[in-house]
Amino acid sequence: MITLALFSVVGTAVALLLRIPLPPSIAARIAFVFLLGAGAHGAILFVLAAPGVRMNLWTFLAVPLLALVSFGVRRQRLRFSILPCHFESGSVASALQKIVFALPIAVLLFAAAVLPIRDYDGRVTWLPKARAIAIEQSTTGPFFQGERGLNLHNRYPLLLPLDAATTMVLSGDTRNEAARWLYVLIPIALFVVLRVMLSSAWIAAAMPWLGVLTAIEGGALAAYNDFALAAFLGMAVLYLLASLDQPAALRAVGLFAAFAVLTKNEGAMLALAILAAAVFVRRLKSIGEWLWMLVPVAAAEGIVVYWRTLVPAAYDEQYEVLVSSLPASLDRVPAAMLAILRHAADVSEWGGFWIAVAVAIVAVAVLDRSRRYVILLVTMALALAAYVVALSVTSWRIEDLAAVAVNRLLVHLLVPAACMLAMALRKTEPSAGVTPGP
Amino acid sequence: MRVAILVLIVASTVIAGAKRLADTARLSYQLARLPDLETRRATLFGPWYEGVQQLRRETPSDAPIDFVMLRPEARDIAVLAAAELQPRDVRLFDGWSAWERRTRAELLHDARAANAVPGPPPAPARFVVVVDPKGVQAFSLHTRAGSPRPQ
Numbered sequence: 001m002i003t004l005a006l007f008s009v010v011g012t013a014v015a016l017l018l019r020i021p022l023p024p025s026i027a028a029r030i031a032f033v034f035l036l037g038a039g040a041h042g043a044i045l046f047v048l049a050a051p052g053v054r055m056n057l058w059t060f061l062a063v064p065l066l067a068l069v070s071f072g073v074r075r076q077r078l079r080f081s082i083l084p085c086h087f088e089s090g091s092v093a094s095a096l097q098k099i100v101f102a103l104p105i106a107v108l109l110f111a112a113a114v115l116p117i118r119d120y121d122g123r124v125t126w127l128p129k130a131r132a133i134a135i136e137q138s139t140t141g142p143f144f145q146g147e148r149g150l151n152l153h154n155r156y157p158l159l160l161p162l163d164a165a166t167t168m169v170l171s172g173d174t175r176n177e178a179a180r181w182l183y184v185l186i187p188i189a190l191f192v193v194l195r196v197m198l199s200s201a202w203i204a205a206a207m208p209w210l211g212v213l214t215a216i217e218g219g220a221l222a223a224y225n226d227f228a229l230a231a232f233l234g235m236a237v238l239y240l241l242a243s244l245d246q247p248a249a250l251r252a253v254g255l256f257a258a259f260a261v262l263t264k265n266e267g268a269m270l271a272l273a274i275l276a277a278a279v280f281v282r283r284l285k286s287i288g289e290w291l292w293m294l295v296p297v298a299a300a301e302g303i304v305v306y307w308r309t310l311v312p313a314a315y316d317e318q319y320e321v322l323v324s325s326l327p328a329s330l331d332r333v334p335a336a337m338l339a340i341l342r343h344a345a346d347v348s349e350w351g352g353f354w355i356a357v358a359v360a361i362v363a364v365a366v367l368d369r370s371r372r373y374v375i376l377l378v379t380m381a382l383a384l385a386a387y388v389v390a391l392s393v394t395s396w397r398i399e400d401l402a403a404v405a406v407n408r409l410l411v412h413l414l415v416p417a418a419c420m421l422a423m424a425l426r427k428t429e430p431s432a433g434v435t436p437g438p
Numbered sequence: 439m440r441v442a443i444l445v446l447i448v449a450s451t452v453i454a455g456a457k458r459l460a461d462t463a464r465l466s467y468q469l470a471r472l473p474d475l476e477t478r479r480a481t482l483f484g485p486w487y488e489g490v491q492q493l494r495r496e497t498p499s500d501a502p503i504d505f506v507m508l509r510p511e512a513r514d515i516a517v518l519a520a521a522e523l524q525p526r527d528v529r530l531f532d533g534w535s536a537w538e539r540r541t542r543a544e545l546l547h548d549a550r551a552a553n554a555v556p557g558p559p560p561a562p563a564r565f566v567v568v569v570d571p572k573g574v575q576a577f578s579l580h581t582r583a584g585s586p587r588p589q
Binding site (some may be wrong): 149179322348 | 454455465466483517581
């Protein structure tokens, strides 16, 4: 409850203050402001912590309290704006679709209430960072200086650990499971928003099954940050598509891209993909739109770079070395592409999802090369190209790295892939009369 | 045609996910009968976790602890235990000679990543834990004075 209330309050305030339009249903609005709040709260704390503000109870409470104050001060002048709904509902098929959607989510909620966090990355990499912040009240303290405890990947971005530290401090419990609901509610919120913003309710209904299905340890029950990255990239993509009809939606795009930067190293590349899609495909039409897109992403990159100057590297990638070794690694590119294709096409891991997405990309290219299509294609193509490069330049055996990494990378692209699939299905339905959605 | 495609996509996803969903539901149902989270953790993680719980009880919360890993297989549980024992300052060493030289273990080696463990070699800790997943106990606790290192 702390998790849901805290981040939803922050997200509601951000949506009101920045006049970000909300999705067209009550459940999706709650889910959206939760995601917005989780991102905004962690991002604000990241900015405050780097120059040395103590991360104590009062700092953790300050952001939601300021959010509550903002409701009172500006109550009269602020109204939510709402995005249009893209698909109809109410039939028997709709009832069945709701069951398909709700079943895995119900199991996820039950399992989250009972099971300990068991994924290796969550327990060894991410949650110790959160616990260190909660105990040392700093993102540059002894733990992050390598003077205390074991900190693997010392320079990984800290948005989620800061959110998790908040729940630990507010609940008075620094065990892993104090942050459990943060990690579980993020993918669930993503699926709920997707359900009303995707133009195919059935594709949306299948998405939670991918959340439990993904062959990464724990799926949506895990405390690694890949579903958070998928959620932030997903919101950026959905709102970029929505901004074609409702320009105010663009305000959320830069923010969510910035949250991706602050969540995982891969987020920087995903944010660049979103920026490229916004600049070259959607086309930014005013200085205001450029600022909404560029300022949050540049600020996020800036704060990460600055914070990294304050802490030493430990088991961190050296990107300048990796990129400079690309020419010598070109012979590994085909093997890297094959590894991604092999995992995506593995029916036991993903069902027919990625195979259908590949067919959809070709089908929509033939039927309708609209800007919606190109936005999705650019986002996925740039992200996949970056992942192919990443697999190629490491000194790992590609098969070994692919076995632990590729499914996570595919998770990041769930939303643009689902949008592509939904778009292809709509193109095969000539009588689809409602507004074309993502 | 459209319905057939849709059924194929959704059904393949649901069928592929059903086993994992059923496994998760079954495991959750079984563990829900256990009285608390610690019992569930011990049941799920195995005997090494009980060893970690014992270490937690027997060492102060701010104690530095040296983990001496006797074999490569010890790394997995040593890393997990180090995280579980936080905020204790756990340092990992590959064998007794590394422990005597105060050279921390290098857990990953990637020529293109920064592998150096930050900070100077740590001072000897008051507590020394021998980590051996094949031993009678996965973790055996000693004080520095009484550490069982071979001469």
